[in-house]
Amino acid sequence: MLNIKCPYCGDRSQKEFAYGGDGTITRPKLNQEISDEEWDNFVYLRKSPRGKHIELWHHIAGCRQWFKVERDTTTHEIFRTFKPEEEF
């Protein structure tokens, strides 16, 4: 079980969090003209990298904030956690 540092609350057990997928995906802007392919890439296509991965987590049983986690998908090492507005 991972130990995740919520940037708002501090260290907490994984039990308090929900995984939210790839944290590098940006939603296309509203009313943007966009091809089928681009849209499908946004909706469906995700990489499953081995190694470093920036992902979203939701402190669902805590402060209910979404934030980002840089994690190694093979070792589960967490390099850092940060607020969504912070640069990555």
Added chain:
Amino acid sequence: MSQNFRLNTGGLINRDKPIEFKFNGKKYIGYEGDTLASALLANGIHLIGRSFKYHRPRGFFGAGVDEPNAKMQVEINGCSEPNINATEIELVNGLSASSQNCWPSVNFDIGAINNFFNRFFPAGFYYKTFMWPKSFWYKVYEPFIRKAAGLGIASLEKDKERYEHKYEYCDLLVTGSGPAGLASAYAAAKNGAKVILAEDKPRYGGTLLTDDVTIDNLSGKDWSEKIISELIEMPNVIVKNRSQVFGYYDHNMMVMFERTGDHLEKKSKYTPRQRLWYIRAKEVLLSTGSIERPIVFGNNDTPGVFLSAAAKEYMKVYGVLIGKKPIIFTNNDSGYETAIEFKKNGVNPIVLDTREDQNSELINEAKDLNIKIKFSYAVIVAHGYKKVKSATIGKLNKEKIDFENTEQIDCDSICVSGFWTPTVHLASQSGNKLKFNDSIDAFVPDKSKQNEHSLGAANGTFTLQDTLKNSFNTGSEVSKNITKKDEKIQIPNTNERKYSAHDKFWCSPLPKGKHYKRFVDFQNDVAVSDIEVALREGYRSIEHVKRYTTLGMATDQGRTSNLNGLQLVANVEKKIVPQVGHTTFRPPFTPVTIGTIVGREIGKEYMPTRKTPMHHWHEKNNAVWVDAGAWKRPRYYKRGNENLFEASKREAKNVREHVGVCDVTTLGKIDIKGPDAAEFLNRVYTNAWLKLPVGKARYGVMLREDGIVMDDGTTTRISENHYHMTTTTAQAANVLSHLEYYLQIVWPELNVNVVSTTEQWAGAAIAGPKSRDLLAKLFSKIDVSNEALPFMGYVEGDLLGVKARIFRISFSGELAYEINVESDFGLFMWEKIIEIGEEFNIQPYGTEALSTLRIEMGHVAGPELDGRTIPYDVSLEGLVSKKKDFIGKRSLAKEAFNKADRQKIVGLVPLDRKSSIPEGSHLVENKNAKLPNPKLGHVSSSCWSVENNNPFSLAILKDGKNMIGKKLFAVSPLKNTSIEVEVMSSHYVDHEGKRVRS
């Protein structure tokens, strides 16, 4: 027979407290402080079970977690449990144990015939034999194998015991209370660190209890007692015995299994039997010690063959002799310690040392005691079927691959010592890649992946002096980094005997023409020949050899067999052990009961139960419950002998004719506030929200980005920047997360806050033609006329002194209102509605009637919004704005979603107007068509229409738009029905929606 093998003095048992127990139906006596194993050995019992595959007689081999054979069916307090390790369970009054894997008895086991045909049971026998014909597997082979193999019998009764979980956080977790554990825990505790020290056994001290050493002029045992008593007194230290740390998980999450109840003669009702600890440790110090390696020889599984350290432990801790005529078979000095202990207790052992003539402190001490020693000797084979009676021994030639001469000598036991294997299981589980240490012929931990250190024997350090020095220092260093305190500790003086080098001898060669079974893995009956077969058949990877032969796979996880197995593979393959590598160590280190893993989360405690404020009223009024997520909702209110069907019909009919009341507290409620709230809703919902006036509600549909309907519900504008959203009961949590995601991640520029208010408001829906009359009586001060409070209107009112929100919304399709009050007043509201509603024939209705009402009306719910439907499919395309963008809109333009024959919701009525259509039925054109019969759609919801008094269903049907009036078959292979149905509009009642506006 009464404890003939118990020494007159010595041991750490309580001789003043005899304990009576049973083994295979016979009564025996042991002492308090015994394990089941030591008590049986004190009574001279060696034959305790049969082996897994060949049903060979088996006896004790170890004295703790190293024991591969002594798995027993044990009954304590009326609970029977299989596969209990007799060397680990403590003796208590009334304990009753029996042998496993033998029939009719351990003395005469029919399965032992396998032993005589053992050349027909080579490695992979089951794979090779039971492959064909395929159809035989379920009917013939599997039942046969299940009957013949297997260990104990799991109880079919409900476990009455109590199990608990505990969460703990600490700076340092120290696993094992031997010298390394005590020293490191002590040093860390002195620096003020929060320390947990876990010991698997009941007694602290590990090898200090059995080794002849002194620390600061105290015996090992006295020193360990001194340290432990100091540690127990310290407020920053938790000391736990009977506690096995069995799993090392990510981010230093350690899992520990504490035996809290089984050793107690009487325990209170609330004392758990076992407790599972989840420990998050900043640092883990692994002081797990080492396990003695066997030397492999012929018939080395005969009862009476022991690990030499186990024999010593039985004498020193339990005052028990495992034999009176022992052979000590060793390749290192450890065997001499056991020999000396025998000698001190009046027994004359013979030592067979595989090394050439040696000198060391220990050997000289043995010589001085006139212990008979034969150098360059090995045991070739043990004789005796149910107990060792003699052994053929031989003088090894120079290369140690053959014997110069052999002789047979009498003996009643053989104690083997093949040097020591560090217990690296936890280190390996942590991700530490092990490295091979040539000087001890074993793997030791390499670089840490997590915050862990291995200390003492677990790290391959076998002298007390080095162990204490390293452990004090590591404990000190590691804790200093956490607590910033540095208390200097004087490292104590030690006195221990020096060992000479061990011999790498691990397996006795077979004399020419002899085919003795030489076992590597006792628990799974894997012999040298089995591994050779696997290699001959081309298995190369050690992981494959393991699976093919089952080497090291059972509950003992190869604790005694692992390295010898690797050594054998290396020999055959002409490699060295590090090239062969090792198999993966996995948790649990020792078996854990399912009860402990489950803990208290069982039955109705499996998850929390959510109850509405009106729960007890429903209960008193014969509600029959249905689970809606964690909520309990009344499914119907039973009157007399009514069944579900009758009751729901009555309740639904009463709504259509008079008025009903339904507890809708469970609907998700989300409070939305902020200047951008309207804009946010406009993006979340498919329809337009910017122009919704204050005091009005609107029905909305929200999609996922892939265009699938996620949820529906009404949202009401309470004031300029304040909205009240409702969601379905099932989707409440998901919708909140969804909204938070878009506000925090996608559109952080929107100034909006959302919060769940589901539990803050109690809700009651009053529905039916008389609901306005009832509302007027409930809220005498406000105008509830159709003009003042029209459909989709909202007002706040005063319900007999309680502030209430009134929404004119309807799920039933009748004239209806939803009243919300603060939860504390929920029951008050409910009782007033029932009381005042009496004159209008009010009846409460449950979820079954609620479903009936909405199905007749063609209102969609969970079964239609099943994660596969877009708005068009459920006839909500009218709510999809063409002008604005919203979540998921772009997906709706996809080709598949716009095909002419796209599925659509329809209504179904059986042609006979009688047969209920099972939900989940498939719709087909021809019920007798050849399989696979093309499926046109499925029945999503079914009810008995109270309006038309016949069955009615909703279905999602291919090209549903153009199918109205067609006749199809609804077939359900599950219910074995096939009903001819007519397709019609999904709105079966009140097509124009007049009633809700009346």
